[in-house]
Amino acid sequence: MEKINKSVLSTVIKVRNTESYKGNYGRVLIIAGSLPFGGAAILSASAAIHTGAGLVTVATIPEKFTALNVEIPEAMTIDYNKSQELIAAIIQNNVIVLGPGLGTSDSTDKIIQLIIKYCDENTTIIMDASALSVVAENNIDLTSINNLILTPHQGEWQRLSNLSIPEQTKENNLKAINKLAPNATLIVKKHLSEIYYQNKVSQIQAGNAGMATGGMGDTLTGVLAGFIGQFGNSLVTVQTGLFLHSYIADQIYKSNYVVLPSTLISKIPKYMKKFTSNK
Numbered sequence: 001m002e003k004i005n006k007s008v009l010s011t012v013i014k015v016r017n018t019e020s021y022k023g024n025y026g027r028v029l030i031i032a033g034s035l036p037f038g039g040a041a042i043l044s045a046s047a048a049i050h051t052g053a054g055l056v057t058v059a060t061i062p063e064k065f066t067a068l069n070v071e072i073p074e075a076m077t078i079d080y081n082k083s084q085e086l087i088a089a090i091i092q093n094n095v096i097v098l099g100p101g102l103g104t105s106d107s108t109d110k111i112i113q114l115i116i117k118y119c120d121e122n123t124t125i126i127m128d129a130s131a132l133s134v135v136a137e138n139n140i141d142l143t144s145i146n147n148l149i150l151t152p153h154q155g156e157w158q159r160l161s162n163l164s165i166p167e168q169t170k171e172n173n174l175k176a177i178n179k180l181a182p183n184a185t186l187i188v189k190k191h192l193s194e195i196y197y198q199n200k201v202s203q204i205q206a207g208n209a210g211m212a213t214g215g216m217g218d219t220l221t222g223v224l225a226g227f228i229g230q231f232g233n234s235l236v237t238v239q240t241g242l243f244l245h246s247y248i249a250d251q252i253y254k255s256n257y258v259v260l261p262s263t264l265i266s267k268i269p270k271y272m273k274k275f276t277s278n279k
């Protein structure tokens with residue numbers, strides 16, 4: 001199993017071209033949030049923006065627009081219950097995060113169906129949290145999505161794979177993802193999270209118990225979206241985003257008892273600059 005450490009960072013994070021503009025750094029759509037879980041949408045969008053995504057749109061409920069606009073003025077907002085607006089956004093964006101704080105109502109199922117129908121084959125879909133719970137509950141077929149990344153924690157992976165946590169071995173996880181969505185990238189989030197892609201398994205060598213705070217996985221979706229928007233969807237890009245998230249958490253944990261997602265987010269630009277390669 002490949003071990004991912006600090007050396008991955010400067011293989012992916014590149015110095016920006018002087019003659020570039022926001023359109024070169026990814027159009028990211030984050031479909032997230034509901035009445036009880038507005039913070040999940042804010043954390044995901046804020047993480048994407050701090051990672052460097054060029055343009056970020058959040059599809060959420062109108063009750064959360066003000067909070068989002070105040071917290072992250074860089075992000076645009078649309079209502080995910082307005083199907084025509086959502087379809088236009090699904091077509092326009094090249095990275096879509098689906099799930100943080102969405103809840104498991106019928107509207108989440110409807111949104112997943114719109115993604116399956118309208119997303120372009122080059123668009124990357126990052127599916128997390130409530131979207132994964134609804135996929136498991138309604139037995140939704142994911143095989144038609146060309147560029148798919150699934151980011152379950154062990155409880156969500158249990159629902160998707162029917163593997164109890166002790167049964168989640170590398171061999172069993174590989175079999176399960178090959179059955180569920182053979183072309184997808186699977187991240188099983190835990191202490192030393194694992195990535196499954198095309199029968200290969202890799203594991204990050206970073207992360208700590210200070211990260212066991214609500215919103216830490218929502219934050220990861222935004223980091224991954226920002227990386228893919230700028231550097232393209234490949235295994236090494238996903239490994240780098242996943243590693244950086246835990247690496248920054250480790251730096252914070254050295255002098256803090258708990259790692260707040262919002263603290264981690266505020267430090268992303270500084271650490272990306274530190275690990276930028278000139279090549």
Ligand SMILES: NC(=O)C1=CN([C@@H]2O[C@H](COP(=O)(O)OP(=O)(O)OC[C@H]3O[C@@H](n4cnc5c(N)ncnc54)[C@H](OP(=O)(O)O)[C@@H]3O)[C@@H](O)[C@H]2O)[C@@H](O)CC1
Pocket residue numbers: 036037038039040041099100101102103129130133153154155156189190214215216217218
């Ligand atoms: N500020 C916000 O807006 C926030 C919004 N959030 C949003 O809330 C929604 C629900 O997401 P969720 O992950 O909290 O709950 P759920 O889907 O019920 O899964 C929990 C079940 O799985 C089990 N379990 C086993 N292993 C586990 C593990 N390693 N990590 C975690 N759980 C583990 C666990 O076992 P138990 O704790 O009972 O022992 C329980 O049975 C989702 O949309 C998310 O985005 C949150 O992100 C918080 C901040």
Ligand SMILES: Nc1ncnc2c1ncn2[C@@H]1O[C@H](COP(=O)(O)OP(=O)(O)O)[C@@H](O)[C@H]1O
Pocket residue numbers: 129152153189190191192193206207208209210211212213214215216217218219220
């Ligand atoms: N003990 C731990 N060691 C390392 N990483 C952890 C630990 N606890 C949580 N994490 C990380 O924090 C994140 C939690 O994700 P998740 O449970 O989806 O959070 P939420 O849904 O509340 O945003 C994952 O990236 C996970 O790997």
Ligand SMILES: [Mg+2]
Pocket residue numbers: 128129153217218
């Ligand atoms: Mg989560």
